[in-house]
Amino acid sequence: MTALTIQGISKSFEGVQALQATDLVIASGKFTTLLGPSGCGKTTLLRMIAGLETPDQGELRIANDILYSSKQRKNVPPHRRGFGMVFQEFALWPHLTVFENVAFSLRASGQKKDIKARVLTALEQVRLQGMEQRYPHQLSGGQQQRVAFARAIVMQPRLILFDEPLSALDAILRDEMRTELMNLVQQLGVTALYVTHDQTEAMAMSDEIIVMQSGSILQRGTPEQIYQQPSHPFVARFIGHSNWIDNGHQMVRPEHIRWYSNHSPDEHIHTGMIKQVSYMGDRYEILLDMGEERLWTAYQDERMTVGESVTIYISAHHVHTLNPV
Numbered sequence: 001m002t003a004l005t006i007q008g009i010s011k012s013f014e015g016v017q018a019l020q021a022t023d024l025v026i027a028s029g030k031f032t033t034l035l036g037p038s039g040c041g042k043t044t045l046l047r048m049i050a051g052l053e054t055p056d057q058g059e060l061r062i063a064n065d066i067l068y069s070s071k072q073r074k075n076v077p078p079h080r081r082g083f084g085m086v087f088q089e090f091a092l093w094p095h096l097t098v099f100e101n102v103a104f105s106l107r108a109s110g111q112k113k114d115i116k117a118r119v120l121t122a123l124e125q126v127r128l129q130g131m132e133q134r135y136p137h138q139l140s141g142g143q144q145q146r147v148a149f150a151r152a153i154v155m156q157p158r159l160i161l162f163d164e165p166l167s168a169l170d171a172i173l174r175d176e177m178r179t180e181l182m183n184l185v186q187q188l189g190v191t192a193l194y195v196t197h198d199q200t201e202a203m204a205m206s207d208e209i210i211v212m213q214s215g216s217i218l219q220r221g222t223p224e225q226i227y228q229q230p231s232h233p234f235v236a237r238f239i240g241h242s243n244w245i246d247n248g249h250q251m252v253r254p255e256h257i258r259w260y261s262n263h264s265p266d267e268h269i270h271t272g273m274i275k276q277v278s279y280m281g282d283r284y285e286i287l288l289d290m291g292e293e294r295l296w297t298a299y300q301d302e303r304m305t306v307g308e309s310v311t312i313y314i315s316a317h318h319v320h321t322l323n324p325v
């Protein structure tokens with residue numbers, strides 16, 4: 001597949017602007033994530049790409065292949081776009097077997113040949129061989145989600161759209177399914193566009209993250225770029241703990257707050273009081289009260305006492321400066 005190009009696509013519902021005019025190119029063969037809080041327009045954008053929602057204006061295309069154009073009054077229906085889709089609610093047909101759930105989209109698109117072989121291959125790819133004759137209610141949550149994956153890949157799509165596919169699962173299963181989903185996408189070599197409000201999930205899975213807020217894109221970049229060089233205070237606050245020092249647009253991450261001086265002349269030195277201690281298993285997270293500000297730090301060794309006074313050190317090269325907005 002060549003890149004998916006989004007040009008000037010916008011959408012409002014009853015006067016509420018769900019998505020501002022947006023330009024975006026989604027790279028082929030990559031795992032790209034739309035990340036942002038609930039209500040910022042992620043699902044609206046994904047559904048417009050799928051063809052399930054009509055944009056107010058703009059153009060969508062794959063290479064020179066136009067999927068939607070307001071100017072040319074062109075709108076390719078969802079089943080002709082060649083995309084797979086996985087939703088949060090799995091959306092399986094309860095009265096159909098696993099086999100028939102996966103075969104459904106093949107039959108609906110008029111395919112008659114090789115249905116059995118293609119369904120069995122898809123089920124094997126998600127490790128559900130032998131489960132063909134079961135019904136959804138006879139499967140665990142993780143197995144149901146794998147049926148939804150099989151249904152998305154059986155058409156051999158050029159792009160798979162995922163809308164918060166793991167958020168209905170409990171924490172342990174979510175971690176397992178995250179690994180499975182990443183493996184599957186990698187094995188198939190398919191382009192993935194993934195929606196989540198979960199920063200950890202986005203960081204763990206993506207080649208590239210697109211951060212959204214209130215219907216707009218704020219920043220795009222690799223997980224490292226988004227975490228280390230946020231371009232906007234909202235991005236810095238939304239991903240990980242951010243500490244704001246001095247004039248409010250200088251930011252430092254917890255792991256760069258040192259408890260011992262490295263005796264370099266560029267160190268900022270602060271004193272404060274331990275306000276809160278949280279044991280996270282692999283580290284203690286400590287909230288410091290610095291008078292004006294509060295700072296999160298990651299401290300590795302032993303439990304410290306709330307109320308204790310401490311001195312901390314921050315090297316100038318770990319301070320990230322954001323442009324004031």
Ligand code: ADP
Pocket residue numbers: 013014016017018036037038039040041042043044045
């Ligand atoms: P997200 O997926 O990021 O949580 P959505 O794309 O679902 O956000 O919603 C963006 C905004 O558009 C929200 O304010 C939401 O209430 C509104 N919205 C989404 N779909 C509809 C709809 N069908 N009718 C009216 N408002 C909608």
Ligand code: MG
Pocket residue numbers: 042043044
């Ligand atoms: Mg949504």
